[in-house]
Amino acid sequence: MDISSLPELEKLYLESFSAEERTPFDKLMTGKFKNFTMLAVYKQDTMIDLIHANNTDDFLYINYFAVKKELQDRGYGSQILTKLKQEYDKPIVLDVEEIDEKTTDNETKRRRKNFYLKNGFQHGKYSLFWIGNHMTYMYYGNIDEHKYLEYLKKTFVNITNIQKRDED
Secondary structure: OOHHHHHHHHHHHHHHOOOOOOOOHHHOOOHHHOOOEEEEEEEOOEEEEEEEEEEOOOOEEEEEEEEOHHHOOOOHHHHHHHHHHHHHOOOEEEEEEOOOOOOOOHHHHHHHHHHHHHOOOEEEEEEEEEOOEEEEEEEEOOOOHHHHHHHHHHHOOOEEEEEEOOOO
16 A cells, blocks of 8 residues: 555545544554555545455455445445455455444445445344444355454454344
8 A cells, every 4th residue: 555545545434434433543554453454446546445454364354445425326336345356265254333223324324234235245143342333244255154253352352242133
């Protein structure tokens, strides 16, 4: 990653994720994230998206994935996921917030889930709480869910209350 793109990556990161979902930007490549990669995807000179991911032995874990708001609904996110599926040739797993009718931001949560469903991802069987956020995971390919949950517990020590989720 070209260091000159960091300010633009940080701006996209801050615009795309709520304060409750975010890790401080300067911490995304250190500590528990030292094995993660931050990628920016460009079309010509325009940044399209950011990906913060960890390529484990068993799967590609996407921690953050965001397409610039003004470029959404143009197929870029789907194209990038297709490229990741081809390049890594292993299961891909990521976390999304559970829809909670008691909150007001469900439309964003639905959009995210529907985007991943449209791109071949499936819901995992478990939900969890991460720094106060009710999350579930979605995956593409054949994932060993127990290895994934062990990875989460080891990487994100503040995950709590892992339980079987209600089916949608």
